[in-house]
Amino acid sequence: MKKNYLGFLSVPLFMLICLSCFLPQAFADKKNDTLNIAFSKELETLDRYFNTAREGIVISRHAYDNLLYRDPVTYEYKGLLAKSFKWNSDTEMEIVLRQGVKFHNGQELTADDVAYTLNFAANPDNKVKTQRYSDWIDHVEKTGTYSVKIMLKKPFPAAFEFLSGANPIYPKAYYSKVGVNGFGVAPIGTGPYKITEVIPGKKVVMEKNDNYFKDSPKGQPTIGKIVWRTLPEINTQMAELMTGSLDWIYLVPPDQAEKLAKMSNLTVTPAETMRIGYLQFDATNRSGKEHGMDNPYAKLGVRQAINHAINRDSIAKNLIGGQSRSVYSACFPSQFGCEQDVAQYEYNPVKAKKLLADAGYPNGFETTLYGYRNRSFAEAMIGDLAAVGIKAKLMIMKYSALREKARAGKAQMQFLTWGSYSINDVSAITSHFFEFEADDLAMDPMVKDWLVEADSSIDTPKRKELYSKALKRIADQAYWAPMFTYVSNNCYSKDLNFTPYPDAVPRFFQATWK
Amino acid sequence: MLIYTLKRLGLAFVVLIAVSLISFMLLRVSGDPAISLAGEGASNEEIEFVRANYGFDRPLIIQYFEWAGRAIRGDFGNSPYLNQPVALMLKERMGVTMILGISALSFAMLLSIPLGMLAAIRPNTWIDRVALSISVMGQAMPSFWFGLILIIFFGVKLRWLPISGSDTWQHFVMPTIALGYYATPAIMRLVRSGMMEVLASDHIRTARAKGLRWPKILFKHTLRNAIIPVVAVAAVQLGFMLGGSIVIESIFALNGLGNLAWVSISRSDLPVVQAIVLFLSTIYIFLTFMGDLLNAFLDPRIRSN
Numbered sequence: 001m002k003k004n005y006l007g008f009l010s011v012p013l014f015m016l017i018c019l020s021c022f023l024p025q026a027f028a029d030k031k032n033d034t035l036n037i038a039f040s041k042e043l044e045t046l047d048r049y050f051n052t053a054r055e056g057i058v059i060s061r062h063a064y065d066n067l068l069y070r071d072p073v074t075y076e077y078k079g080l081l082a083k084s085f086k087w088n089s090d091t092e093m094e095i096v097l098r099q100g101v102k103f104h105n106g107q108e109l110t111a112d113d114v115a116y117t118l119n120f121a122a123n124p125d126n127k128v129k130t131q132r133y134s135d136w137i138d139h140v141e142k143t144g145t146y147s148v149k150i151m152l153k154k155p156f157p158a159a160f161e162f163l164s165g166a167n168p169i170y171p172k173a174y175y176s177k178v179g180v181n182g183f184g185v186a187p188i189g190t191g192p193y194k195i196t197e198v199i200p201g202k203k204v205v206m207e208k209n210d211n212y213f214k215d216s217p218k219g220q221p222t223i224g225k226i227v228w229r230t231l232p233e234i235n236t237q238m239a240e241l242m243t244g245s246l247d248w249i250y251l252v253p254p255d256q257a258e259k260l261a262k263m264s265n266l267t268v269t270p271a272e273t274m275r276i277g278y279l280q281f282d283a284t285n286r287s288g289k290e291h292g293m294d295n296p297y298a299k300l301g302v303r304q305a306i307n308h309a310i311n312r313d314s315i316a317k318n319l320i321g322g323q324s325r326s327v328y329s330a331c332f333p334s335q336f337g338c339e340q341d342v343a344q345y346e347y348n349p350v351k352a353k354k355l356l357a358d359a360g361y362p363n364g365f366e367t368t369l370y371g372y373r374n375r376s377f378a379e380a381m382i383g384d385l386a387a388v389g390i391k392a393k394l395m396i397m398k399y400s401a402l403r404e405k406a407r408a409g410k411a412q413m414q415f416l417t418w419g420s421y422s423i424n425d426v427s428a429i430t431s432h433f434f435e436f437e438a439d440d441l442a443m444d445p446m447v448k449d450w451l452v453e454a455d456s457s458i459d460t461p462k463r464k465e466l467y468s469k470a471l472k473r474i475a476d477q478a479y480w481a482p483m484f485t486y487v488s489n490n491c492y493s494k495d496l497n498f499t500p501y502p503d504a505v506p507r508f509f510q511a512t513w514k
Numbered sequence: 515m516l517i518y519t520l521k522r523l524g525l526a527f528v529v530l531i532a533v534s535l536i537s538f539m540l541l542r543v544s545g546d547p548a549i550s551l552a553g554e555g556a557s558n559e560e561i562e563f564v565r566a567n568y569g570f571d572r573p574l575i576i577q578y579f580e581w582a583g584r585a586i587r588g589d590f591g592n593s594p595y596l597n598q599p600v601a602l603m604l605k606e607r608m609g610v611t612m613i614l615g616i617s618a619l620s621f622a623m624l625l626s627i628p629l630g631m632l633a634a635i636r637p638n639t640w641i642d643r644v645a646l647s648i649s650v651m652g653q654a655m656p657s658f659w660f661g662l663i664l665i666i667f668f669g670v671k672l673r674w675l676p677i678s679g680s681d682t683w684q685h686f687v688m689p690t691i692a693l694g695y696y697a698t699p700a701i702m703r704l705v706r707s708g709m710m711e712v713l714a715s716d717h718i719r720t721a722r723a724k725g726l727r728w729p730k731i732l733f734k735h736t737l738r739n740a741i742i743p744v745v746a747v748a749a750v751q752l753g754f755m756l757g758g759s760i761v762i763e764s765i766f767a768l769n770g771l772g773n774l775a776w777v778s779i780s781r782s783d784l785p786v787v788q789a790i791v792l793f794l795s796t797i798y799i800f801l802t803f804m805g806d807l808l809n810a811f812l813d814p815r816i817r818s819n
Contacts, residue, residue, distance in 0.1 A: 042777055044596045131560070181597065200596070201607075201769050202679070231678055231767045232777060239665045239677045400550030400782055407558070438558045 029247065030495040030513050033224035037248040037508070038231040038240065042201050045184030048168050049121055049128040057165075057422065057505050061218075062206060062226070063104075064168030064189030067095055067114065068160055069217045072501040075334070075424055077160045078217045081109060081169055081190065083146075090155040090458055091138075097146040101213045103171045104194040111142040116172035118150065133166035133421075157458045158425045161336075165423050165503075192221040192509040204228040221509040241266065241491060248492040250506065254321040257489035269490045270322025271500035274332045275419040277377065279306065279369075279481035280433075284443045286409030296367070297412050301359030303478035306413075307345030309352035309388045312483050315380050322487035330430050330474050330482050334502060337426035337454065337467030342475035352388040364389020370406070371415035372399040377483075378415045407438050417486065422503035426467050427455050434474065442479035446470075518810055518817050526803045530796060534585075537791040538578050541784050546570070550782030551594050568594050581788065590789035595781050600789045603774065610680050610770030614689055614763070615756040619748060621694035622701055625649075627744070629698070630705025631737065637710060649702040652695035661692040661765040678767035689766045693759060697751045704747055708740030742812055746805040753798035 029036055039055050048060040069080035079085060084096045101109040120126055121134035128134070136156040141149045152159065174188050185198050192212045197205035206226040214220070229246070231237045238256060240246040242263065252260065252268075261268035282288075285298035296302045312326035328345065331338035356364060369385075369392040371378045382392045392413070397405070405411045420428040431451045433439050440448075447470045454466035474480060490500045497512045541547075548565035565571045569580075584591060590600035626649060633645040652660075668688060669677040679685050712718060713736055721731050756771075763772035771790055778786040810816045 127563075184597075201774070229679075229767075232773065233765050233767065235662055236665065236678050236765055236767055239670050242670050243673055243677065245677065398550070398782075400546050403549045404546040 030493070033513070035223045035226045035248065035496070035508060035511065036229070036246045037226060037506075038229045038237045038246050040230070040232050040234065040237075040251070042230045043204075045180075046187045046195065046198065046204070047180060047184045048166070049126075049130050050180060050184065052129050054419070054422075054504065059195075059204065059228075060168050061191070061505055061507065062193040062509060063187055063191045063195050064170070065101075065191050065216070065218075066164050066166070066168050068164035070161065070164040070424065071217070072503060072507070077164055080164070080217060081114070085160075087458065088149070091152040093150040093152070093159065094143075095148050095150065097148070098213060098215075099146055101190050102211050103174070103190050104188045104209060105171065105174060107171055107173065109169065109171075109190055110145055111148045113172045114148050114169050115140045115142045116175070117170045118167060120175075121167060130166060133162050136162070155456045155458050157455070157460075157463055158423070158427050161423050161425045161428075165421070192216070192218055193226060201230060203230065218507075219510055222512045223508065226508055238491075241493075244493070247496055248490070248498065248506070248508075250488050250490045250500075250504075252489040252491050254319070254487075254489065257321075257491060260491045265494050267492055267494055267496070267498075269492075269498070269500055270487045271490060271504070272323040272325070272502050273419065273486050273488050273504035274335070274422055274424070274502055275417050275486040275504070276327050276332050276429075277374070277415065277417045277483040277486065278327075278330065279310075279381070279483065280406075280414045280416055280441055281306075281479065281481075282409070282412040282441050283477070283479050284441055286441070287412050290409045293410075293412070295412055296359070296361060296365050299359045300477060301355045302361065303481070304345060305352040305355035305359065305388065306385065306390070307478050307481045308348045308355065309390070310381050310384045310481065310483070311347045313347065315377055316484040319377055319380060320484060320487050322489065324485050324487045326484055327482040328475060329471050330433070330480050331426045331471065332420060332429070332485065332502075335420065335424050335426050335429065337430075337464055337471075339468040339471040341468075342472050343478075344475075345478070345481070349384075349388050356388060356390075361389070364391065366391045366393070367413060368393045368395050368411075369413050369415055370395050370397060370402055370411045372397055372402045373417065374415075381415065381483075406441075419486075419504070422505055424503070426471075427451075430467065430470060430474070431455050434470065434479075442474070442477070444473065444477065444479070447473050447479075515810065515817055519807060522803055522806050526799045530792075530799055533795045533799075534582060534788075534792050535578065537795075538581065538788060539574065541787055542574055542577075547594075547782045547784050564594075581785075585789070585792060591785045593778075593783050593786050595778075595783040595786075600785050603786060604771065604789055604793060607769060607771045607774050610768050611756055611759055611763070611772060613686060614693060614759055614768060614770060615752055617686055617690040618694035618755050618759075619697065619752045621690050622697040622751065623744075623748060625694070626698045626702035627705050627737075627741070630702040631709055631732070633702070633706040634709030634713060634740075635732075637706075642706075645702070645706075649699040652698040653700075655695075657692050657696050658761045658765055660695065661688065661762055664688045664692055665765070680768045680770070685766070685768070689759075689762050689768060692765075693755055693762045697755065700751065701744055701747060704744050705740060708743060709736055712736045712739045743809070746808040746812075749801040749805045749808070750798075753794075753801040756797055757794045 041053055041055050043053060043055050044051050046059055048056055065081050067080060067082040068085065069078045071078060081097055081101060082095045083098045086094050088094050097111060103109060118137055118140040121128050122137040136152055136159065138151045138153045143149050168189060171188055175183055187195055192209050193206035194209050195204060196207050208221045208224050212220060234252060237246065237249045238260065241249050257268050260266050281297040281303050282295055283297060285295050287293040288295040288298060316324040316326055329339055329342045333340060367390060369378055369382060375396055378394050382394055385392045406414055418429055434442055434447045435451055436443060436448050450466045450470040454463045457463050488504050492498050495514050497514055499510065548561050548570050552561045552564045569577060588601060592598065593600055593603060629645040629649055633642040636642055665677050668675045675687050676685050718731060718735060721735055759770065760772035760776050763770045764776045775787060775790045
């Protein structure tokens, strides 16, 4: 009888022994010159004009080139596909292209490709998803084999930023032949890496472009192959990194990154990103006027009290970690025009209580804090608000549902974040939220006029002055409670030389093996 | 039997329609799909364009009937996010989910049947307790947690098994265990009680009195009789596993229907989510229907009731 029992148990034991003998071990791929990386999100298409995800920006920077390049350290604009560029007038830009630049299929880049791509992106009929990157372009004219003129609809000072951060150049002949869908799975660019394999939902393989033009400000790629995998779970990504099956991951939560940093084969580099967190209030009292809700946020004193009540420094230091810091202006500090000399509401619960009492709420009030991510940060804020008498209930919703509620004027206080699409200009954040568009809950005509004027001026000092006025007014009126900057924890193999930048766009074309 | 079959079939159709209707409505009220598809920071005009373009501006009931009409013909429309036919996406991912479901069920049977037999042969002894504990642990542990534990132990520490992906059979080992272990207790208990009932019956006593060898009594005369109801339960468990693979596929980055459902929910890709819900619930309802028929075939009392 006992033999039979052992017989049953021996089956799984035998299976385990077999597995241990035959299964392959995982290895880091420095010796195969292959960089294995993972991202959480599957891209809907590799055509940059038809995706809006950060992963799309990363692919774009590797497979394609833009006309201009923004140095990630100095923020200086340099010619990339453009040999030279200059303003002829407020609404006309002249671009001379480099000669001898080749697409991955061997075709040479000419003015036809530039004019075709930018005209395609600027034409609303083509329904590109990234219209806001190109809707400032009226049309592009070819003026020679290697020169074009970009005609603007109106003066647009952030044009260099958008030409460097968005609007990659595609090969006209190939794109018009394969169409949007064909290009989305088999793209061709001039970038430092060429895409050689795409398995939707699983991986994208990129190989070094040996013919990449030598004087590119991006530098020359050194790693031979990049295998980009889609792994939705961060825990799985971490496990793969620990075993050496992956060489690089990012956006690792701070507590997990701390553990990874203790491993001898890994490096963890926290890097500040352009994303900021902020509270937005219903200062225009839409909830009161349109829905009959009691709205304390219509009162300046309440908004200022909340600014004083929340301990930004503590959240930045203890919950986000790394280089995260408090922000007081409604923008990311490095962005052009992001005035820092604004009213700063230091953490002061006593002052907050007094402001609440002055506003008619000596015992505080009950409210709802809406959010769509980072529950722990929101919970910390709720704790701080409770300390001054504001009993806030947390409501975490899907982004689309929250936006629907906010745009209907039903969300009085929201915890939101904004990454500015990595555009280093205040127009990518402040102008978006304070120019009477759908997400403007302040509707301040003074702020709007200053921003609109700044957005369309190419006089740099004047722009700066106008943005400064707007941001000071936003802070004085406490339309927002700007909170903190976000940090991306880059975790990677010790074998890898990798430098992260604040725009949170990893540049593997600059990475090298040690 | 015919009347019983027709009744169950009618009930299955009603359940299927109810599932499709409820899932359709719930998905629509969980947030405006136009806002989600238009992307972060889209203007009202862009959102309106998406809403009109994809027909989200029409009454819900009309949207439902249009979708259901096409779904009956096997046309689930296009994914607005990936711009691909949904039917093709389902076809591409179905294989991984089926392999995972069937292998997980096989693992559950391989583990629970021997454990159930052991427990039945020596009821109320330490062997019974150990067998019960092993199987109940499977149900007590959340599958995502168990999956991560497997990853840490077999993937990170021992490095015996690949952690994610679906390229080779090795990639399915851990997901199979994580998913299959959860179904073990139900099958194990059924085997145990069935075996105990059969072992106490007259024909087994006769077989033992005749001096038949114990393995022959156990496998030929006892297990064969006890395992019949297990088949019906296993069919239902397979349906459960196909639907329940969402978490497991996500953890192990298996490119199957569960993973597709998960990412489609997060990006409000409604046609894909609806098609997956309908597909998985159809399989579940079909397997339950087959299980009911099998039970009725084996037990005349069910038919007469």
